[in-house]
Amino acid sequence: MSDLTPAFSLRIPEDDALARRVCDHCGFVAYENPKIVVGSVVRFEDRILLCRRGIEPGRGRWTIPAGYLELNETPDAGAAREALEEAGARIDISRLLAVYSVPRISQVQLIYRARLLDPAILAGPESLEVKLVHPDDIPWDDLAFPTVHWALRHDAEAEAGAPPVPFGNPAGEAGDRLPDGTPVGEDAL
Amino acid sequence: MSDLTPAFSLRIPEDDALARRVCDHCGFVAYENPKIVVGSVVRFEDRILLCRRGIEPGRGRWTIPAGYLELNETPDAGAAREALEEAGARIDISRLLAVYSVPRISQVQLIYRARLLDPAILAGPESLEVKLVHPDDIPWDDLAFPTVHWALRHDAEAEAGAPPVPFGNPAGEAGDRLPDGTPVGEDAL
Numbered sequence: 415m416s417d418l419t420p421a422f423s424l425r426i427p428e429d430d431a432l433a434r435r436v437c438d439h440c441g442f443v444a445y446e447n448p449k450i451v452v453g454s455v456v457r458f459e460d461r462i463l464l465c466r467r468g469i470e471p472g473r474g475r476w477t478i479p480a481g482y483l484e485l486n487e488t489p490d491a492g493a494a495r496e497a498l499e500e501a502g503a504r505i506d507i508s509r510l511l512a513v514y515s516v517p518r519i520s521q522v523q524l525i526y527r528a529r530l531l532d533p534a535i536l537a538g539p540e541s542l543e544v545k546l547v548h549p550d551d552i553p554w555d556d557l558a559f560p561t562v563h564w565a566l567r568h569d570a571e572a573e574a575g576a577p578p579v580p581f582g583n584p585a586g587e588a589g590d591r592l593p594d595g596t597p598v599g600e601d602a603l
Numbered sequence: 604m605s606d607l608t609p610a611f612s613l614r615i616p617e618d619d620a621l622a623r624r625v626c627d628h629c630g631f632v633a634y635e636n637p638k639i640v641v642g643s644v645v646r647f648e649d650r651i652l653l654c655r656r657g658i659e660p661g662r663g664r665w666t667i668p669a670g671y672l673e674l675n676e677t678p679d680a681g682a683a684r685e686a687l688e689e690a691g692a693r694i695d696i697s698r699l700l701a702v703y704s705v706p707r708i709s710q711v712q713l714i715y716r717a718r719l720l721d722p723a724i725l726a727g728p729e730s731l732e733v734k735l736v737h738p739d740d741i742p743w744d745d746l747a748f749p750t751v752h753w754a755l756r757h758d759a760e761a762e763a764g765a766p767p768v769p770f771g772n773p774a775g776e777a778g779d780r781l782p783d784g785t786p787v788g789e790d791a792l
Contacts (some may be wrong), residue, residue: 420631439628442609448672449636450711483637484621488704489711510769511714513699515677522639523710524702537746551609579767580699 448520452492453480455569456505458530461546464499464553464567468542471598472558473544477566479503489524497528501544502536505529512568512581514561516589525565527572549573559598560589637709641667641681644758645694647719650735651755653742654689660787661747667754668692669714675706678713686717691725694718701757703750705778706715714754716761738762748787749778761767 422435427443435444455478456463464476479497483489490507497503505528514523530546537544547553549570555564568581583589592598611624616632624633645652653665668686672678679696686692686782694717719735721746725731736742737758746752757770772778781787 418629420626420629435712437609437626437629437631440607440609440626441628442631442633444648446674447636447638448674448676450639479756483711485635485709486706487637487709488706489702510702513678513702517675517677520674520676522672522711522713577766577768580769 427569428535446483446520448522449551451480451521451523452483452489452496452526453478453523454493454505454507454526454528454563455565456495456497456501456503456528457569457573458533459544460546462552463497463501463503463530464545464547464571465537465541466543467558468537468540474542475556475558476553477558477562478525480523490526493526493528494525498538499557500538500541502534502538503544506529506531509578510580511572512565514564514583514589516524516561518588518590521589523561525561525568555594557592557602560587560592583584607705622623635709637711639672639678639681640669640710641672641685641715642667642712642714642754643682643686643688643696643715643717644700644754645686645692645717645719646758646762647722647735647756650737651715651741651758652686652690652692652719652724653734653736654726654730655732656747657726657729663731664745664747666747666751667714669712682713682715682717684738687727689727689730691723691727692719695720696706698767699769700761701754703753703772703778705750710778712750713780714750714757716758744783746781749776749781752782 418439421438423438424433425436426433453550467473479500481496483492494505497505507526507528511527512525534584535544607628612627613622614625615622648669655665656662668684668689672681683694686694696715696717698716700716701714724733
């Protein structure tokens with residue numbers, strides 16, 4: 415490797431219509447695409463699996479197991495992998511709970527309903543703590559992202575008998591703010 | 604720009620677990636992620652909108668309007684944009700028809716049901732021809748991709764009264780082959 419450092423400029427490549435990040439040194443075009451987040455609301459009997467985030471954004475706040483889909487991975491396999499990585503949780507996915515869109519950060523989230531196969535859970539390297547909580551004990555004021563609020567609320571509606579049609583964003587919501595109005599990013603799930 | 608040419612090696616970056624493409628000149632990590640395809644099965648009265656592809660892969664074969672989601676775009680807006688670009692079609696999206704996964708090429712497809720608002724359609728730059736066909740006249744043997752087969756079949760099931768729950772891949776199918784067994788790529792929708 416030479417001693418250059420990465421340097422990109424926003425330019426419209428030949429045969430393209432939109433500005434892309436083009437390398438100042440060699441002309442490489444770093445195409446960026448929206449990213450797919452996969453996750454799950456995991457239940458064991460009457461309790462729900464939550465993870466306290468060990469990394470930013472949202473360090474110290476609670477979330478459901480979720481993360482970026484990897485190359486060559488199906489979404490349900492990705493959601494199961496994230497549950498294992500973040501909470502040592504072996505899960506059985508039952509169905510698609512929701513498809514959320516957070517366009518500001520170019521994310522599409524596929525969130526599943528799942529059952530925990532074994533209550534032996536363990537915080538992974540990106541979690542400070544994991545636990546199974548009764549729905550009445552969900553720390554609503556201490557959740558990491560708007561989509562975590564939505565997923566837990568929608569899972570409760572599903573549990574209460576809502577038809578098995580995936581939810582989308584709540585009306586008028588784009589995932590930019592927590593319910594108390596705090597602006598929030600979730601660029602680094 | 605200097606006179607270097609792009610050159611990447613597959614290496615595992617620090618703080619990472621998987622091999623990524625790393626620039627030989629400056630160390631830039633070109634992360635690659637699965638891509639999101641958005642599309643729609645569009646109906647006008649008792650007919651369905653089809654486009655004959657003007658580009659590879661599948662040039663000359665029939666498809667539904669679909670393509671890659673852009674940055675900062677919601678999936679339904681992306682599906683509507685593709686219908687406009689590929690067929691001059693103004694559409695009204697009703698609901699999510701299917702979520703398909705083609706892991707070999709790292710694609711997740713979100714396919715919607717939609718209604719054509721105005722039968723005046725027009726082939727866009729990537730289409731050779733567009734038309735509205737009666738379901739009995741769908742050219743099943745001349746469709747571009749497995750997921751197009753699935754979407755048209757699932758749309759027919761929806762029309763016949765299947766519950767409004769999104770379909771997934773047909774059992775055992777990974778999107779690698781057309782129904783007649785022909786291997787197929789859809790890397791460049």
